[in-house]
Every structure is written in structure tokens, then in C-alpha cells.
Amino acid sequence: TGVKCCEVNEKRKPIAGSEFDIRADLAFIAIGFAGPAARGPVSELAGQMKIAIDSRRSKNVEANDRDYRTSVEKLYAAGDVRRGQSLVVWAIREGRQAARAIDEALMGSSVLPR
Numbered sequence: 001t002g003v004k005c006c007e008v009n010e011k012r013k014p015i016a017g018s019e020f021d022i023r024a025d026l027a028f029i030a031i032g033f034a035g036p037a038a039r040g041p042v043s044e045l046a047g048q049m050k051i052a053i054d055s056r057r058s059k060n061v062e063a064n065d066r067d068y069r070t071s072v073e074k075l076y077a078a079g080d081v082r083r084g085q086s087l088v089v090w091a092i093r094e095g096r097q098a099a100r101a102i103d104e105a106l107m108g109s110s111v112l113p114r
């Protein structure tokens, strides 16, 4: 029926008395930095799609940085979801490389930059 919210301080601890409700018919969590695998009550996309997760503590989607393929056919992973929390420059680089890998898989070759 909704989401219970509160403000947090700089250490991401709830600020007492700041609670409020947002009414909703449907709520889903789509924050990249929460990671792809379930932690606590977070419903996990990776589990629902049965994507292999790597063995690192941060539990990221398993995919190499050559073709960015996951364990699920035609599903690719790049950026934080693959390498864990990182930097924008890495996300951009991986996104471009993954686009090339997908183009190659679909077309047999690619003119996109490496």
C-alpha cells in the first residue's frame, strides 16, 4: 500500500521524527549501488533471472571484460553491476565495450570503438 520513508544523516542513520509515508500501488527498488544480489529484504533481480553471481564479497553479476556475457543467454553486464561499486569512467568504458561485444554477437562484426 505504500513505502515508509525517513530522512538519514551523513552516516545514513535514520533521523528521528523524520518518518513519512508515500502511498503507492507498486514499489520496486532500482538503486544501482544496492548491488544485484539480495541483501536483507531487497528483492533481487539476479535471483529472479537466475544470473550467476561472482564469488567476491560484493556479489556482482559474473561476466568477463572481453565479451561481457552473463550466464544467461543474450544478457550482458557492464559497470557497477559487474565490477562492483566503482567509478563513472569505468562504467562508461565497460558500457562502450559491452555495446561493441553485443554488436559483434548480433552482426558478426562491429565498427564501434574498442
Ligand SMILES: Cc1cc2nc3c(=O)[nH]c(=O)nc-3n(C[C@H](O)[C@H](O)[C@H](O)COP(=O)(O)OP(=O)(O)OC[C@H]3O[C@@H](n4cnc5c(N)ncnc54)[C@H](O)[C@@H]3O)c2cc1C
Residues within 6 Å of the ligand: 029, 030, 031, 032, 033, 045, 078, 079, 080, 081, 085, 086, 087, 088, 089, 091
Ligand atoms: C554516493 C555515490 C557517490 C559517487 N561518487 C563518485 C564520484 O565522485 N566519481 C566517480 O567516478 N564515481 C562515483 N560514484 C560511482 C558511480 O556513480 C558509479 O560507478 C556509476 O554510476 C556506475 O554506473 P552504472 O551505469 O554501472 O550503474 P548505475 O549508475 O548505478 O546505473 C544503474 C541504473 O539501473 C537502474 N536500475 C536498477 N535496478 C533496476 C531495475 N530493477 N529496473 C530498472 N532499472 C533499474 C538504476 O535506477 C540506475 O539508473 C559514486 C557512487 C555513489 C553511490
